[in-house]
Amino acid sequence: MADPRIPGPLPPLTAPEEPGVPDQPTPAAERLQAGLERLARGDGPTTVPPGADAGPAAGPSRDPAERGEPALPAASADAAALLALARRMSEVLPAEAPPAFRARLQAELQTAFAAQAGATRGRARPAWSRRLLPWLVAACVALALALGGTLRVSADSLPGDRLYGVKRAAERLRLAVTIGAASRAALALQLAELRAREIGALAEAERPVDPALLAAVVAAYDEAARATGASGDAALAAVLGASAERAAQDLTSLAERADPELRRDLRAASERIEASGSGVDEGAAAPSAVAASPVPEASPSPPGVEPADAAAGAPAGGTAQGPAERPAAGTPPPEPSGTARLRPLDARQTAIATRVQPLATRQAGVATQRAGSATRQAGAATQRAGSATRQAGAATRQAGVATRRAATQAPVTSPREDTPAPPPTSEVERVNPEATRRAQMLTQERPARQTEAAARRTEAAERRATPRPPDPTEAPARPQRTPAPSDPNPRATEPPPPTEPSPPPLGQPTPPPPDPLRPVAPSPEPRP
Amino acid sequence: MTRDPSQVTGASAPGEEEALVARARGGDAAAFGLLYQRYVDRVYSYVRFRVRDPALTEDLTQEVFIQVMRGLATLEWRGSLAPWMLRIARNTVVDHWRRSARRPERTLTAVEAGEMDEDDNRMDRLLAQEEPGLEQADLWLDRARIEAASRHLTDLQQQVLALRFAADLSVRETAEAMGRSEGAVKNLQHHAVRSLREQLGLGPGAGDAGHG
Numbered sequence: 062m063a064d065p066r067i068p069g070p071l072p073p074l075t076a077p078e079e080p081g082v083p084d085q086p087t088p089a090a091e092r093l094q095a096g097l098e099r100l101a102r103g104d105g106p107t108t109v110p111p112g113a114d115a116g117p118a119a120g121p122s123r124d125p126a127e128r129g130e131p132a133l134p135a136a137s138a139d140a141a142a143l144l145a146l147a148r149r150m151s152e153v154l155p156a157e158a159p160p161a162f163r164a165r166l167q168a169e170l171q172t173a174f175a176a177q178a179g180a181t182r183g184r185a186r187p188a189w190s191r192r193l194l195p196w197l198v199a200a201c202v203a204l205a206l207a208l209g210g211t212l213r214v215s216a217d218s219l220p221g222d223r224l225y226g227v228k229r230a231a232e233r234l235r236l237a238v239t240i241g242a243a244s245r246a247a248l249a250l251q252l253a254e255l256r257a258r259e260i261g262a263l264a265e266a267e268r269p270v271d272p273a274l275l276a277a278v279v280a281a282y283d284e285a286a287r288a289t290g291a292s293g294d295a296a297l298a299a300v301l302g303a304s305a306e307r308a309a310q311d312l313t314s315l316a317e318r319a320d321p322e323l324r325r326d327l328r329a330a331s332e333r334i335e336a337s338g339s340g341v342d343e344g345a346a347a348p349s350a351v352a353a354s355p356v357p358e359a360s361p362s363p364p365g366v367e368p369a370d371a372a373a374g375a376p377a378g379g380t381a382q383g384p385a386e387r388p389a390a391g392t393p394p395p396e397p398s399g400t401a402r403l404r405p406l407d408a409r410q411t412a413i414a415t416r417v418q419p420l421a422t423r424q425a426g427v428a429t430q431r432a433g434s435a436t437r438q439a440g441a442a443t444q445r446a447g448s449a450t451r452q453a454g455a456a457t458r459q460a461g462v463a464t465r466r467a468a469t470q471a472p473v474t475s476p477r478e479d480t481p482a483p484p485p486t487s488e489v490e491r492v493n494p495e496a497t498r499r500a501q502m503l504t505q506e507r508p509a510r511q512t513e514a515a516a517r518r519t520e521a522a523e524r525r526a527t528p529r530p531p532d533p534t535e536a537p538a539r540p541q542r543t544p545a546p547s548d549p550n551p552r553a554t555e556p557p558p559p560t561e562p563s564p565p566p567l568g569q570p571t572p573p574p575p576d577p578l579r580p581v582a583p584s585p586e587p588r589p
Numbered sequence: 590m591t592r593d594p595s596q597v598t599g600a601s602a603p604g605e606e607e608a609l610v611a612r613a614r615g616g617d618a619a620a621f622g623l624l625y626q627r628y629v630d631r632v633y634s635y636v637r638f639r640v641r642d643p644a645l646t647e648d649l650t651q652e653v654f655i656q657v658m659r660g661l662a663t664l665e666w667r668g669s670l671a672p673w674m675l676r677i678a679r680n681t682v683v684d685h686w687r688r689s690a691r692r693p694e695r696t697l698t699a700v701e702a703g704e705m706d707e708d709d710n711r712m713d714r715l716l717a718q719e720e721p722g723l724e725q726a727d728l729w730l731d732r733a734r735i736e737a738a739s740r741h742l743t744d745l746q747q748q749v750l751a752l753r754f755a756a757d758l759s760v761r762e763t764a765e766a767m768g769r770s771e772g773a774v775k776n777l778q779h780h781a782v783r784s785l786r787e788q789l790g791l792g793p794g795a796g797d798a799g800h801g
Contacts, residue, residue, distance in 0.1 A: 155757055156638075
C-alpha cells in the first residue's frame with residue numbers, strides 16, 4: 062500500500078492535532094510552509110536541512126540554515142516526510158479541465174458575456190435605479206388602484222361635488238381615447254345625456270343650477286352632434302335627435318319652476334340642444350333646412366314669452382292624431398311649458414312637413430331602438446322606455462299628421478315637433494302597434510308607483526284626447542287643435558322626455574300630468 | 590502535471606491581469622475569454638478535489654464562471670484575481686452541498702462510485718496503450734489515494750489542501766480566499782498534511798491507521 066514516492070513511516074511527531082486553528086502557525090507548520098515555498102521557487106531538494114526544525118520559526122528568513130535553528134533529527138525527518146507529501150500533492154492534485162469541456166464552456170461563457178454586456182450597456186441603469194425600481198412599480202400600482210377607486214366613486218358625483226372634476230376629466234379622457242367615429246359619437250351622446258341628467262338630478266336635489274352647467278349640456282350636445290355628423294351614421298343621428306329633444310323637453314319643464322333668470326337660460330339651452338340634435342338628423346338624413354335654421358338663439362324665449370306661446374301652442378294641438386293617438390295620448394301629457402319655441406320652429410316645420418313622412422318613420426324606429434336600450438339601463442330605464450314609447454307614438458302621430466297636412470294644409474304652423482323627430486317615416490304604421498304594445502307592457506311592468514302614475518297619465522291623456530284634440534304632444538296641427546287651453550305647447554311635450562316631467566303646466570293648467578317621478582327632470586312643481 | 594508557474598499565477602506581466610479585467614468590465618468578451626483560460630484549470634482542480642465527481646465538477650465550474658461573469662462589475666481589484674475567483678469557487682461548492690444536504694448519503698455514494706468508475710476507466714485506457722505511461726499511472730493512483738484519504742479530514746483542512754495544492758494558491762492568496770489569517774492557513778495546512786499522511790498509512794501510527 063505504501064507508495065514508493067511517499068515517504069515511509071516516520072517517528073512520531075509532537076505537533077498538536079487539535080482541530081482548532083490557531084492564528085500563529087506552529088513551528089512545524091511554518092517549516093512545512095517554508096519547505097513548500099522553497100520548492101515552489103525551484104530551489105533545493107525536498108529534504109529539510111537539519112537545522113530547520115527547532116527554531117522559533119518566526120523569522121522572516123525562509124532558509125532554516127540562515128536562521129541557525131538547531132535541528133532535531135526526529136522532527137526534521139517528520140517535516141521532511143510532510144514536505145514530501147505536500148510536494149506530491151501539488152504535483153498530483155492540479156488537474157486540467159477536459160479539453161472538450163473547457164472549449165465548450167468558454168464558448169458558452171463568451172456568448173453569455175457578450176449578451177450580458179450588450180444588455181447592460183443598452184440599459185445602463187445605475188445601481189440606484191435598480192433599487193428604486195420596485196418601489197416605483199409599487200407606487201404606480203397603488204396610484205392606479207387609488208385612481209380606479211376615485212373614478213368609480215366620482216361616477217356618481219354631481220356638479221359641485223368634490224369629485225366632479227375627476228369625473229369630467231375621466232370622461233374627456235375616455236372620449237379622447239375612443240377610436241372610431243361611430244364609437245366616439247355614441248360616447249359623446251352618452252356624455253351629453255349624462256350632462257342633461259345631472260341638471261335634472263341637481264334640480265331634484267334642490268341644489269342650485271349654475272348656468273354654466275346648462276352651457277355644458279349644450280356644448281355636450283353640440284359635441285355629440287359634431288361627432289355624429291362625422292360618423293355619418295343616420296341611425297345614430299336619429300337617436301341623437303330623439304335624445305336632444307327629450308333633453309330639451311326636460312330642461313323646458315325645469316324652466317317652469319325655475320327662477321326667471323335661470324328659466325331663460327334653461328329655455329335657451331333646450332332650444333339649442335334640440336337644434337343641435339335635429340340639425341344633425343337632417344344633416345345626416347335629409348335636406349339641411351333645419352340644420353341651417355338657428356333655432357337656438359332665436360327661439361329661446363324669455364320667460365315673458367311663455368304665455369303667448371302657450372296660447373299659440375294650444376290651438377296647434379289639434380287634430381293630428383289618427384291612428385297613433387292611443388299610445389300617444391297616454392304618453393304625451395305634453396308639457397305646456399315649452400311654448401316659447403314654437404314660433405321659430407313653426408316656420409321650419411312647415412317647410413319640413415313635406416318631407417316628414419320619411420323622417421317620421423325613422424324616428425319611430427329610433428324610438429323603438431331607444432326603448433330597447435333604455436330597458437337595459439338600470440332603474441331609470443323603465444321610465445325612459447316609457448317615454449321612448451311615447452315618443453314612438455308621437456312620431457307615428459306626427460307622421461300621420463304630417464302626411465295629412467302635407468296633403469291639405471301645408472302652410473302655417475307645422476308643429477316643430479315634427480322636425481325634431483326627423484328620422485321616422487313610413488314605417489310609422491308598422492311601428493305604431495309595436496310601440497303601443499310596448500307602452501302597455503311597460504305600464505304593466507312598472508313598479509306600483511310608476512304604474513299609478515302611468516295610469517293617471519293615461520287617464521288624463523284619454524280625457525284630453527276625447528274632448529279636445531287628442532294629442533297635445535304631437536301638436537302637429539296646432540291650428541287644428543281646438544281647445545288649446547290645457548295644452549299649451551304641444552311641441553315641447555311631444556318628445557316626451559324620459560319622464561313626463563312637467564305636469565304642472567305653466568300657463569295651462571290642464572294637468573293631465575300626474576307626473577311621475579322622472580329622474581332627471583326635477584320636479585314639475587311650478588316654481589314661479 | 591505540475592503547472593508552469595507563470596501559467597498558474599498568470600503573473601507574466603503584473604498589470605496584464607488588471608488590464609484584462611478592465612477590458613472585460615468594459616464588455617470585451619475576448620478579454621473575459623482570456624481570463625477564463627487563465628483560471629479554468631485552477632477552478633476545475635479545486636472543485637474536482639472538493640466534490641470528486643467529474644460531471645458535477647464540470648457543472649460547478651460552469652456555475653463558478655457564470656458568477657465570475659456577473660461579479661466582475663463589482664469586483665474590487667486587489668492585485669490578483671485568483672483569491673477572489675477561488676473564493677467564488679469555494680462558496681459555490683459549499684452552496685452546492687447545502688442544496689443537496691437532504692441527501693448526503695446518496696450524494697456521497699454517488700460521488701464515490703463515479704470516482705471509482707472514472708479511475709477504472711482511466712486505468713483500462715492506460716493499460717491498453719502501447720506505452721503504459723507509468724508516470725501518468727502513478728500520478729493518477731496517487732491522486733486517487735490522496736483524494737480518498739482526504740475525505741477523513743475536516744472540511745477546513747480539505748479546503749486548505751484544495752486551495753494550496755489543487756488550485757495552487759500561495760498562503761496569502763489562500764488566506765484571502767478563505768477569509769482567514771495567513772498563520773491560520775499555515776496551521777491548517779500543516780495539520781491537514783499530517784492527518785493525511787496518517788490516513789495514507791504513512792504516518793507515525795501507520796501500522797494500525799493505514800486506510801489508504
